Amino acid sequence: MKYQTVVVGPLETNCYLVYCEETKECAVVDPGAEPDRIFLEISELGVTPVAILNTHGHLDHIGANRDIKDHYGVPLWIHAADTFLLESEQNNELRFWLNAKDSPPADRFLEEGQIIPVGRSSLRVLHTPGHTPGSVCFLGEKFLLSGDTLFCEGVGRTDLPGGSARQLEESIRSKILTLPDELHVLPGHGPRTAIGRERTDNPFIA
Numbered sequence: 001m002k003y004q005t006v007v008v009g010p011l012e013t014n015c016y017l018v019y020c021e022e023t024k025e026c027a028v029v030d031p032g033a034e035p036d037r038i039f040l041e042i043s044e045l046g047v048t049p050v051a052i053l054n055t056h057g058h059l060d061h062i063g064a065n066r067d068i069k070d071h072y073g074v075p076l077w078i079h080a081a082d083t084f085l086l087e088s089e090q091n092n093e094l095r096f097w098l099n100a101k102d103s104p105p106a107d108r109f110l111e112e113g114q115i116i117p118v119g120r121s122s123l124r125v126l127h128t129p130g131h132t133p134g135s136v137c138f139l140g141e142k143f144l145l146s147g148d149t150l151f152c153e154g155v156g157r158t159d160l161p162g163g164s165a166r167q168l169e170e171s172i173r174s175k176i177l178t179l180p181d182e183l184h185v186l187p188g189h190g191p192r193t194a195i196g197r198e199r200t201d202n203p204f205i206a
Contacts, residue, residue: 020119055147057085063100082134130168
């Protein structure tokens, strides 16, 4: 399994195109803005989207859900605990700034331990509440898509509706720091990192 990062929108959200090298099937993870850039990258990679996966429901991660779904006709997956964010108005000023569209409703719900096939490869769902109630990470063979749960030397904010600092710390310690040190971490914003680095250098959890 391989991935391509597309940094989109003024908040520089990392949208990931995760794809199977053999079949060229692709999951579009967190299409937050700038759908035309995402379309172009998909075309240049020569991959075929089969799903939209949201790590959580904040506007900067779902702003292009509708464009991707309308263009490719693929199902949208999110954890059920974050459906309230898909359905809410959220921040209208932020929506205008991001040029974000209302998200369509989820077609399928993500659950802890669930295996999401992508061609002959797959991603495993880790439910990591804290940043939002339905935040999830996606675990591949050599990398973790951490959404806004864990960043390079940082963690997700917990002061927005549904956030919980206690849950976030528990999620990171019980679900993420138990993974191998060499595993790459691909966050929702900013540069990639590794489990071992965050275990020792992250001031919020070290």
